Amino acid sequence: MLLEHYELEIFNSKCNPQAMAVHCYAHLQEDISEALPYLNASLGGFEYVQEPPSVTFKVSGKLITVHGNKIAVNALKDEAEARKIVEWLKREINDVWERRAEITPSFQAAPRPQLMEILKLLPKTNCKACGEPTCMVFAARATEGVKDSSNCPELTPEAKAKLDAYLARFHFADVEMA
Incomplete structure (x- = not known):
């Protein structure tokens, strides 16, 4: 298992403190940089950055960016939703890492609908x-x-x-x- 531990940080928007949505960072205790091209290939990242490596997904109106040592998620209802998304990503990261021999890594964003x-x-x-x-x-x-x-x-x-x-x-x- 590549990713085992993280610490969740929930916060309000600094530019709009009255906003109802919250954001989160999951600070990862393990470096998952090597798994990012496999995650990108498996889930079809909206954007992929090579240096420093990160992959961004747009899912259900949320931006989810996975870095080597942090996951950032915006527009969340609450901490429970944040945990659900981070746990899902943790499973996905560990799954693609275990199957990396079967996956061709991708260093480019997936095509986007026009x-x-x-x-x-x-x-x-x-x-x-x-x-x-x-x-x-x-x-x-x-x-x-x-x-x-x-x-x-x-x-x-x-x-x-x-x-x-x-x-x-x-x-x-x-x-x-x-």
């Missing part, structure tokens, strides 16, 4: 039924993995199938923090 390609598939009615003010905002949120076809009640079955097929090409849509 806003205009998503917008082309939407009804462009700006009906707000999805909870967003416009279809353009919905498309932007879909590029982040926050929205998908199930959030747009105005989509025809054909358009829903096309949007699902398009988004399925991008790995981050498959990330589950079970």
Whole structure:
């Protein structure tokens, strides 16, 4: 097992202390730098930085950045959600490290869905039924993995199938923090 111990630090935003969301750092007691390219390959990182190594994921509207000695997560409800995400990442890190002989490491970010390609598939009615003010905002949120076809009640079955097929090409849509 590569990662065994971490210390969780929960804090409020310094630039917006009244914000309801909290953020966290998990300070890792083990250096996991060597596992990052394998984690990136396995989970399809949104961004990968080689020096110093880090990989960032966008999952359910959260930015999760994994460094060699720290994990940073934003937009959390509370400490329980922070622990759930960090424990999920701990399992993922240890799993890819154990399977590293089977994984081709990746030092590049995964391809990203394109806003205009998503917008082309939407009804462009700006009906707000999805909870967003416009279809353009919905498309932007879909590029982040926050929205998908199930959030747009105005989509025809054909358009829903096309949007699902398009988004399925991008790995981050498959990330589950079970």
